Amino acid sequence: MNELEQAGLARLRDGWISGGAVFELAPIEWKELAAASNPDERERRLLAIAAQALDVALRPAAPKTLKRRPPLPVLALPMLPDHLRPPLRAALKHAADARRKAQVVTLVASRGFVTHPLDWMPSDQNAPDVYAPWVDWLASAEQERHGSHEKLTTENWTDFYPASRRVALAAMRRSEPAAARLLIEAKALAESAEVRLSLIELVRVGLGPDDAPFLKSLSADRSGKVRELAGRMLAMLGQQGEGGADVPVAELAGFVEEGKAGFIRRRTTYAPAKTKSHAQEQRRAELFELCNLVDLAARFGVTEADFITSWQFGTDNNADMLLSRMVAASGRDAAVAHMADTLTAAGGKPALFVLHLAPRLDSHRQRVLIRQIIKDAQFPAALGQAQGIEAGWLGWDDLSNGRFLALLRNSISSKEDAPRRAAEEIIETIGYLATAPAAARFIDDVVAAGLPPASPSLGLLRLNAALAENPSQSDR
Known part of the structure; x- marks a missing residue:
């Protein structure tokens, strides 16, 4: 025109x-x-x-620079029913950060649904795997790509966008670990340091002795983060890294005191040495971050399990936290499980340090830990720190076991702001962990204790209670 x-x-x-x-x-x-x-x-x-x-x-013709995008991919799960979208939006709106928002959509996915794209779209590759096609669609949609049903190979590597590629590689690591490792070995080294790091991280899935030669070869990688990651995975296999003098294990050992305990049966103990300045405290934290558990244990001539058993938990909370993170990052599966079982059995404050191990624990140990923390009811606010915990399994019998509900009610009815805010954070965490029947009953309980029925902290609980569960599930 x-x-x-x-x-x-x-x-x-x-x-x-x-x-x-x-x-x-x-x-x-x-x-x-x-x-x-x-x-x-x-x-x-x-x-x-x-x-x-x-x-x-006579509509104007589209500019030549305009590119037609393919339709938004259909995901593997059905979309959340329309009547549940308002409570979903309310829960997302109240979620304080990306981690809380991820909990909302993870809970929805655990009940067999995905969000409507106008309510929530994934912003990164840390979204639940079911959203990988949307992550790729957002990243680039200039040309059509192969569907997720096609097996990833060296020939069609570039036909997959990063999120779909990661999902495919993770699946291959579970079923064909050697084939997936060969793919990573063939393609990762040509990628940028950030992409290379994310691909090599997938070797953690199904990590085994056959992966050691590839991990050792990464000791010469141009990225320090890749070298550090490879060293930690070698440590998980019980092998010392290739860092040699570059790994300051000897300096870290200087922050650990070796002692003796017991009158009749003398045994060796390890405890954090008292730091003399803030600078020493920072350096100790850096060394725990840099070094691996297997190297530190070998420095004292003991196994990983013996070192963990002999560590004097409770003498320095910061050191206990640093050790927990080291075990989570570089301990073998047996060492991680040993530490989790030891501290969970101890209960109370020591059990809190197991939260750092949660992503490495199996489902059974995760549930035992959460139930123990709720039963002890000493530090329930720490539940919000847990990472990688399953959604929607905590029953009413678990919540009502011990003094947890009584202490929560007292916090809700408190006239001070701090206890009420802490209670609301706990309520949000329970909204993620609880079964649907437990969530509905928990809402009634906290409202009866004095929490306003319109409190935004109830948003995830209300969504949880409204989501349909698998009929085979039952409330414990």
Whole structure:
């Protein structure tokens, strides 16, 4: 449509707006179509022609720079029913950060649904795996890609976007670990340091002795983060890293005191040495971050399990936390399980340090830990720190075991702001962990204790209670 035609249509529009007849202003071709009718019908015909011209026939052509995007992919799970979208949006709105939002969508996915794209779209590759096609669609949609049903190979590597590639590699690591490792070995080294790091991280899935040669070869990688990651995975296999003098295990050992305990049966103990300054405290934290558990244990001539058993938990909380993180990052599976079982059995404050191990624990140990913390009811606010915990399994019998509910009710009814805020954070965490029946009962309990029924902290609980569960599930 040129400017002359646009001006002519503008005159017609202005005439109709002012309430007058515009037949005489119409183009000659249009007059021929409308001339055989009465005056009112002529105006109606002109109006129909003008509308067709403006809205359909003479629309401007799309710019050549405009690229057509493929439709948003359909995900493997059905979309959340419309009547559940308002409580979903309320829970997402109240979620304070990305981690809390991820809990909301993870709970929804655990109940067999995905969100509507207008309610939530994944912002990174840390979303639940079911959203991988959306992550890729957001990242790039310039050309069609192969579906997730096609097996990833070296030939079609570039046909997969990063999120789908990671999901495919993780699945391969579970079923064909050697084939997946060969793919990573062949393709990762040509990627940027950030992408290379994320790909090599997938070797953790199904990690085994056959992966050791590849991990050792990464000791010469140009990225320090990749070298550190490879060293930690070697430590998980019980092998010392290739860092040699570059790994300051000896300096870290200087922050650990070796002692003796017991009158009849003398045994060796290890305890954190008292730091003399804030600078020493920082350096100790850096060394725990840099070193691996197997190297530290070998420095004292003991196994990982013996070192953990002999560690004097409770003498320095910061050191206990640092050791827990080291075990989670570089301990073998047996060492992680041993530490979790030891501290969970001890209960109370020591059990809190197991939260750092949660992503490395199996489902059974995770549940034992959470139940123990709730039963002890000494530090329930720490539940919010847990990472990698399953959603929607905590039953009412678990919540009502011990003094947890009584202490929570006291916090809710407190006149001080701090206990009430802490209680609301705990309530949000329970909203993620609880079964649907437990969530509904928990709402009634905390409202009866004095929490306003309209409190935003109840949002995830209400969504949880409304989500349909698998009929085979039952509340414990």
